[in-house]
Amino acid sequence: MEKHSTRISKAVREELERQPFSGVISVHQQKENLFEESFGFANRSDRLPNTLETRFAMASSSKIFTAVAIAQLVEKGILSYKTRLKDCVDAAFPHFDEDITVAHLLTHTSGITSYFEEDVNDDYEALWQQVPVYSMGRPADFLPLFQHKKQKFPPGERFEYNDGGFILLGLAVEQVSGMAYTDYIQTRVLEPAGMLDSGYFRADKLPARCAAGYIKDDEEWRSNIYAVPFIGAPDGGAYTTAKDMYRFWQALQRYELLDKDHTENLLHPHTPAECEGDDVWYGYGVWMNKDGPGRKGFYVEGWDPGVACISGIWPGEDLTITILGNTNRSVWSLYRAVRKGLGG
Numbered sequence: 001m002e003k004h005s006t007r008i009s010k011a012v013r014e015e016l017e018r019q020p021f022s023g024v025i026s027v028h029q030q031k032e033n034l035f036e037e038s039f040g041f042a043n044r045s046d047r048l049p050n051t052l053e054t055r056f057a058m059a060s061s062s063k064i065f066t067a068v069a070i071a072q073l074v075e076k077g078i079l080s081y082k083t084r085l086k087d088c089v090d091a092a093f094p095h096f097d098e099d100i101t102v103a104h105l106l107t108h109t110s111g112i113t114s115y116f117e118e119d120v121n122d123d124y125e126a127l128w129q130q131v132p133v134y135s136m137g138r139p140a141d142f143l144p145l146f147q148h149k150k151q152k153f154p155p156g157e158r159f160e161y162n163d164g165g166f167i168l169l170g171l172a173v174e175q176v177s178g179m180a181y182t183d184y185i186q187t188r189v190l191e192p193a194g195m196l197d198s199g200y201f202r203a204d205k206l207p208a209r210c211a212a213g214y215i216k217d218d219e220e221w222r223s224n225i226y227a228v229p230f231i232g233a234p235d236g237g238a239y240t241t242a243k244d245m246y247r248f249w250q251a252l253q254r255y256e257l258l259d260k261d262h263t264e265n266l267l268h269p270h271t272p273a274e275c276e277g278d279d280v281w282y283g284y285g286v287w288m289n290k291d292g293p294g295r296k297g298f299y300v301e302g303w304d305p306g307v308a309c310i311s312g313i314w315p316g317e318d319l320t321i322t323i324l325g326n327t328n329r330s331v332w333s334l335y336r337a338v339r340k341g342l343g344g
Contacts, residue, residue: 056309065285166234211326249313252313
């Protein structure tokens, strides 16, 4: 293990010479900490460094919390994956196909038009020039941005990544549980997993140890406070730490959040994600692939202006990797550097 730690450190530092990184890298194998180190600043103005206890926004990586919440409600018999959208979300969708189900939303195969269409304009920050970020406090606040849009293709026809679908899943959680989405996730997912440093924090009421997100324009850095909603939503934006993500993956594998059958269904390759490359699949709120012989992995990833994250498990190697950044740079290249240090 010590040899692996040295190799990872060397590979990471070689990559950092090519491009800088601000955030945290954490690698565990066989319950041992192979590499855990922080880089850069949580607050550039005051030059406060990131630490292993720093909380980072996760962007779309927190979609898996929404998926776990849905799976819990299915496990309890309150919902089914075959439940239709119109039967679990009380809102008007005049142009959506009536046969859209919970499973379609979870697998990005619903065919609806999202509030953010990357194939039309991939500048997420531009979305909030017309809609104030401070107005997006609840999942329902996103509905006017897409509920009257037309269906793009029939449900189940193909995979097309869709943030709006997870907004709808969050509304389903609220409607059938009777709880606010963030309260449900906090009490039924994060706390049972031991993720006591994680949560959905308002930008104007951030608790201690939260990293600011930074965007670089030319040679100047600026905060992302006007580039993302002021609080996370069902499609992303929770805050977490590297240690808490390790706890999450451990709790999921120990069936502490879902029973064995529902955990395996969450991690089942439900649909091929052809747009992401060969042998990349999507389960429920989680990506999966084989990035080497016998190395099947399950991971979440996300990036917003000023935010980047990848976190996952590779059960055959008993490996957990989490990389959290408070810029949207370097995360995937550092993941490849970690893999190089592990010998693959």
